[in-house]
Amino acid sequence: MNNELPKKHLVARSFGNAAAHYDDVAVLQRQTGDELLDRLSLVTLQPKRVLDLGVGTGRNLTLLAKRYPNAQMLALDIAPAMLQQARQRYQKASGIKRWLPYSNMPFYLAGDAEKLPLADNSVDLIFANLALQWCDPRISLAEIQRVLRPDGLLMFTTLGPDTLRELRQAWAEVDDYPHVNMFYDMHDVGEAMMAAGLAEPVLDTDRYTLTYDSAMALMKDLKVLGARNVNSGRRRGLTGKNTIKQVGDAYETFRRDGVLPATYEVVYGHAWGGQLKQQKIEGEVRIPVNQILHRKSV
Secondary structure, eight states: OOOOOOOHHHHHHHHHHHGGGGGGTOHHHHHHHHHHHHHHTTSOOOOSEEEEETOTTSHHHHHHHHHSTTSEEEEEESOHHHHHHHHHHHHHHHGGGGGSTTOOOOEEEEOBTTBOSSOTTOEEEEEEESOGGGSOHHHHHHHHHHHEEEEEEEEEEEEOTTTTHHHHHHHHTTOSSOOSOOOOOHHHHHHHHHHHTOEEEEEEEEEEEEEESOHHHHHHHHHHHTOOOOOTTOOOSOOOHHHHHHHHHHHGGGOBTTBEEEEEEEEEEEEEOOSOOOOOOTTOOOOOHHHHTTSOOO
């Protein structure tokens, strides 16, 4: 694994800025979320605590809560603005139920998948839809293994290296800077799962193709989604109109049936928590879930 990872503060800022309009263009996120939920229905599991890791605007959070009405829901995202959207969405979906004295409302946590603010062996199900691609899988999956109970389940999607290959090739015709985020392939993710100690890991890939009228329309959608170029080696400064035109012209070679394709390689994975882990990490503060549950959600 030698991918150059994005800086997390840039990821958080980009998704925070995108929070208000994210759902307007989150077509792929809905499709992969639905597929992941369908796969979850094949598993016999009655979790007590569910973590929606990278909760975004909370669409999957409400669906998970309906599936597991007796479970304590934890919603975590690196962007506080996304958490606010998720909170508002959940409250709207709950209606009057949220005012009931024993309402089981989620707890919202700002945090990074590479340093989860949760105690060891504290979560029964971790659901992560298109969130882990912004992380080093060796670190994030080790953290997931740490907080997951031995019989707990991880269900996730992430993006593979063929994602947005057309846009990457179009930019390569213009300059040598990285303009499209790079992602780990399935083999790297699988090795990281094994190294983390997750049990019975299973991975497969699928390809989705979204279509656009122009390269500019695609890039506008990526901006709205917060999926901006956050590579460390990215070109600094504004991109001129002439450069954008050159990219658009290069992208035209991919036009088929009157539209431009945008390919997404999606990696689906699941695994079970390994053997019981011991909580012994110096210099870090972990928040046990039972302490979180004594705080009143607002």
